[in-house]
Amino acid sequence: xxxxxxxxxxxxxxxxxxxxxxxxxxxxxxxxxxxxxxxxxxxxxxxxxxxxxxxxxxxxxxxxxxxxxxxxxxxxxxxxxxxxxxxxxxxxxxxxxxxxxxxxxxxxxxxxxxxxxxxxxxxxxxxxxxxx
Numbered sequence: 001x002x003x004x005x006x007x008x009x010x011x012x013x014x015x016x017x018x019x020x021x022x023x024x025x026x027x028x029x030x031x032x033x034x035x036x037x038x039x040x041x042x043x044x045x046x047x048x049x050x051x052x053x054x055x056x057x058x059x060x061x062x063x064x065x066x067x068x069x070x071x072x073x074x075x076x077x078x079x080x081x082x083x084x085x086x087x088x089x090x091x092x093x094x095x096x097x098x099x100x101x102x103x104x105x106x107x108x109x110x111x112x113x114x115x116x117x118x119x120x121x122x123x124x125x126x127x128x129x130x131x132x
Contacts, residue, residue, distance in 0.1 A: 032128055090115065 057079055060066050070077040086092070090111065097107045
């Protein structure tokens with residue numbers, strides 16, 4: 001069997017692998033690079049879309065036309081209001097408990113219970129560190 005050696009840069013240990021394994025690692029690196037490039041492009045497009053959205057909404061607001069529905073290719077475009085909830089954090093839960101449970105010791109017990117009993121799930125994943 002033909003074997004090649006792959007170097008693991010984090011601790012300079014070597015792993016003896018087959019050519020097939022090295023090809024699989026190479027594919028993983030290619031996919032990871034492509035995903036990173038696409039994510040950067042998506043972030044750029046989202047930023048541009050958000051900026052353009054603000055511009056459109058401001059223009060419609062200035063002209064008192066926020067209520068109109070615009071016909072566009074493949075559908076319509078309109079300004080819509082939506083509720084945006086803040087995250088459910090331990091800080092928020094603790095603040096709410098202050099109004100419900102006057103006894104600090106009981107509040108602390110509940111908070112510690114919530115923190116200690118969160119579900120923890122271990123997941124194996126490859127983590128790439130790029131040399132700079």
